[in-house]
Amino acid sequence: SMHMIFTGNPGTGKTTIARLVAKYLKAIGALKGGQLVEVSRGDLVGRYTGHTAPLTNSVIESALGGVLFIDEAYSLYRGEQDSFGLEAIDTLVKGMEDHRDELVVILAGYTREMEHFLTANSGLASRFPNRIEFPDYTAAELLDITHRLAEGRGYQLDESCNAPLLGYYQRRQAQDARTAGNGRLARNTLxxxxxxxxRRLVAEPAAELDVILPSDLELE
Known part of the structure; x- marks a missing residue:
């Protein structure tokens, strides 16, 4: 079975790796289409009785030949009283069985919540033998990501930006890596x-157009 569970905090690259997995599985002939269909609870769970199973089956159909990526998958199970969520999970498990040779499902979410989610259906855990934990980025890695993102946009960070950025990322990750955003924090900071x-260039038209200085950084 090639089904997988990706666990870790937001911004650690789970969706990016899922896209690469889809392309790789197509390249080696394991999947025909190689598309990544990215969904969440709202795409699978209906609003009224009898709506959920057709909705979930429709999503499964769209992912055949590729990878179905369910982000924040734990939100499908909100307890034993959540009949719609349980119906979506049951339908998903059946769909995985019926289309075992033409569908790969990747579930993603926080580590602790995903462990609880796997108790929602007795056949769920055994269908996901491949589990990958995505660790939080270190401050140094976030600094490197910021430089790479800047280069991709045609900018360069002045060397004097490194120390304040490193300190900022260390503080944010230490405060709460779960909500800091990891890679998204680097992108938003840039x-x-x-x-x-x-705005600075308007006041300083002679300044270098592609250089970012410490005064440009907003590090709250």
Whole structure:
């Protein structure tokens, strides 16, 4: 079985790796389509009785030949009283069995919540033998990501940005890595810096157009 569970905090690269898995499985001939269909609870769980199973089956059909990626999969199970969520899970398990040779399912979410989710259906845990934990990025890794993102946008961070950025990322990750955002934190920090840099250039038209300075950083 190639079904997988990706656990870890937001921004650690789970969706990116899922896309690569889909492309790889197509490249080696394990899947015909190689598409990644990314969904969450709202795409699978209906609003009234009898709506959930057709909705979930429709999503499964769209993913045949590729990978079905369910983000925050634990939200499908909100307890034994959540009949709609349980119906979606039961339908998913049946769909995985019926289409075992043409569908790979990847579930993603927080580590602790995913462990609880796997108790929702007796056949769920055994169908996901491949489990990958995505660790949080270190401050140094986030700094490197920021530099790479900047280069991809045609900018460069002045060396004097490194120390304040490193300190900022260390503080944010230490406070709560679960909500800090990991890779998204780096991207958002760069977006703010580019915005402030553009405003600075209006006042300093002779300044270098592609260089981001410490004064452009917004490190709350």
């Amino acid at each position: 977006e703010k810096a580019i915005f402030h840099q553009s």
